[in-house]
Amino acid sequence: MTGALLRIYAVLSKEFTQLSRDRITYAMILMMPLVQLLLFGYAINTDPRHLPAAVFSSDHSAMAGSVIAAMERTSYVDVRYLPRSEGEMDDLLRRGQVMLGLTIPPDFTERVLRGDKAQVLAEVDASDPVSAAGALGAVAALPDSALDRQLVGAAARPSPAPPFEVVVHRLYNPENLTAYNIVPGLLGTILSMTLVMMTAMAVTRERERGTMEALLSTPATPIEIMIGKLTPYVLVGVIQTTVILSVARFLFHVPMAQTLAGWIALTCGVALFIIGNLALGYLISTLAKSQLQAMQMSFFYMMPSIFLSGFAFPFYGLPQWAQHIGNILPVTHFLRIVRGALLKQQILSDMGSNLLALGLFVLIISGLALARSRTTLD
Structure with a gap:
């Protein structure tokens, strides 16, 4: 009996030691419930004012x-x-x-x-x-x-x-149909959830197997590797966008853009958003040491993206500090672009500030991802 307890204690000590070394996972265990409490306790409000x-x-x-x-x-x-x-x-x-x-x-x-x-x-x-x-x-x-x-x-x-x-x-929605608001918003959340997590876990998996380090040892520059790794997933994002918009039109009868200018504006927003999400997933892969960490970090990004972007709850119902955080998130600006193009027939001149925000997000995140990729062999 004493021997069994000692063996259990040895395994238990080993697990605690391993957990203390995995700082990202340990931080997520502590931060995830705290963020949920803050969001639901202070930020979420279904009775928007002001x-x-x-x-x-x-x-x-x-x-x-x-x-x-x-x-x-x-x-x-x-x-x-x-x-x-x-x-x-x-x-x-x-x-x-x-x-x-x-x-x-x-x-x-x-x-x-x-x-x-x-x-x-x-x-x-x-x-x-x-x-x-x-x-x-x-x-x-x-x-x-x-x-x-x-x-x-x-x-x-x-x-x-x-x-x-x-x-x-x-x-823009005279019949007060909730689908007109929710279904276009799903485009942003689905693209974020799939592209960020897919890219982060795919690249992290290659590092675990050693193939990423072998690739970085070739004459290919970090930006060439990044472009080559992300380009196939751009096609995935385009296919997802096409499927979601088709379902929105034929099943939920959501209005579509009525002019070529409207489609051009929507296409620009979709392209920037897809590239930004892929760059973010690539950045996460340079920070995560395992696929589990990559998945946890992706979820940590998705939580505020869903609650503070105006998708699940009214944006103007959030307190001012939460609105400031929401305006940093690319999903917030993308939802405004999609709903504006489909429901309000907006064109490029109407989306200037939101397109600029997405463009800045792409530049900043891509730069950080490239800077991090140079140190992955250390």
């Missing part, structure tokens, strides 16, 4: 100002833009810079005082149904409370009917 809004008011009276102030008091929207034309308002909504656009006509005050069915127009970006519901909640109660202080005395309304009406237009 949504960016724009107001185009042709009526500069106190009543129009009261409507805007009442909308902001709900805390669901923040007025960040004051466009000077309907065209400028349309551009803000199409580019995703605002979730809500409120238009107040020039005769608003006059019609309110006459009791002549005054109206304001609320245009909501419904490509994200959850965020759209919050924006609609901000404007739904305006007719009942926004003008209570103005309509007193001689200006009191003669009937109990609301003094004005809010006309709502749901843009």
Whole structure:
């Protein structure tokens, strides 16, 4: 019995020693639950507030100002833009810079005082149904409370009917279909999950077998090896993109880009995203010492990519610090590109900032991967 306990103790000591040497795995064991707690405890919020809004008011009276102030008091929207034309308002909504656009006509005050069915127009970006519901909640109660202080005395309304009406237009997803938001978003998460992990584990497997070191000992330069290793996986990413978009169109009836310019913009976004993911997988392979570590590091990247990108939860529902992290992630910008091209008919000029973010990600990650690959024989 004593001998068995000693042998068990010896094996146990060996496992603890091995675990202490595998620092990356040990760190993942500690960090993964901590990150999950932080994300679910502090970052995730299904009731987004402080949504960016724009107001185009042709009526500069106190009543129009009261409507805007009442909308902001709900805390669901923040007025960040004051466009000077309907065209400028349309551009803000199409580019995703605002979730809500409120238009107040020039005769608003006059019609309110006459009791002549005054109206304001609320245009909501419904490509994200959850965020759209919050924006609609901000404007739904305006007719009942926004003008209570103005309509007193001689200006009191003669009937109990609301003094004005809010006309709502749901843009880009008028039927409020969740599939229009989720299915295009799956393109980004599936490409990230498969390409990053596939590349990281494939290259790490070659290092474990010794073939990677043999390849690095040849006259081929690190950039030539990197291009040669990643090019086949570009084709994998293209095939995955084609399959996902085909399923989205024919099974879920998700709208597609309607113009050549839209397809060109989408193609540029897909190309940058695929290359960036492959470069990230290659970088992970230079850091990981085993396939298990490569898989763990890939999962560690995927967790914030899913929760902080606007795929699983509304982006504007995240706290500011989480939004800053989300804006660093390439998935966030890629989701905006895909949804913009498919649902909003965006073109290259509308995607400038998101394409630039993906381009910078590709350059930075590729540079780091090349720098690391020079030390793999040490």
